[in-house]
Amino acid sequence: MELKTFNELKVEDLFDSNTFLNKHFLYCNRSGCNSKIANKGVAKKVFLQGECDLKLPPTKSLNKDAPSATVSNFNPDNESPPFYWSLEDMMKFENIGFSNTVDNLKYLICADCELGPLGFRLTKNETCFIAADRVTYKLN
Numbered sequence: 001m002e003l004k005t006f007n008e009l010k011v012e013d014l015f016d017s018n019t020f021l022n023k024h025f026l027y028c029n030r031s032g033c034n035s036k037i038a039n040k041g042v043a044k045k046v047f048l049q050g051e052c053d054l055k056l057p058p059t060k061s062l063n064k065d066a067p068s069a070t071v072s073n074f075n076p077d078n079e080s081p082p083f084y085w086s087l088e089d090m091m092k093f094e095n096i097g098f099s100n101t102v103d104n105l106k107y108l109i110c111a112d113c114e115l116g117p118l119g120f121r122l123t124k125n126e127t128c129f130i131a132a133d134r135v136t137y138k139l140n
């Protein structure tokens with residue numbers, strides 16, 4: 001299974017230019033985990049403003065038993081993703097986990113190794129946002 005990081009791909013190849021939906025499967029960023037997060041065509045490319053334009057904390061695994069393999073080509077200090085993938089609700093995911101509610105949001109984490117935050121969900125509605133550079137991509 002070949003996975004590519006955000007930095008290995010061209011942004012314009014990640015989404016359909018008409019629908020803005022993701023063209024590739026989304027996977028966990030941690031090598032050795034690679035849990036599937038979402039199928040193609042379920043997540044829409046969005047830029048966030050206002051209350052949603054928050055700084056994401058650095059990614060770490062919340063699960064002490066998770067494999068200790070390094071996360072490849074990943075910049076843990078990138079608090080502001082280039083864009084987000086918006087998913088209507090958690091039923092659109094294949095696998096996703098939630099952290100505890102912090103202020104008015106829940107952080108999204110890998111359901112298997114608990115790497116996160118990969119994105120967030122505001123508590124006032126169902127929409128979930130995944131940071132485009134905090135997941136890996138499987139082509140076809």
Ligand SMILES: [Zn+2]
Nearest residue numbers: 028033110113
């Ligand atoms: Zn994982």
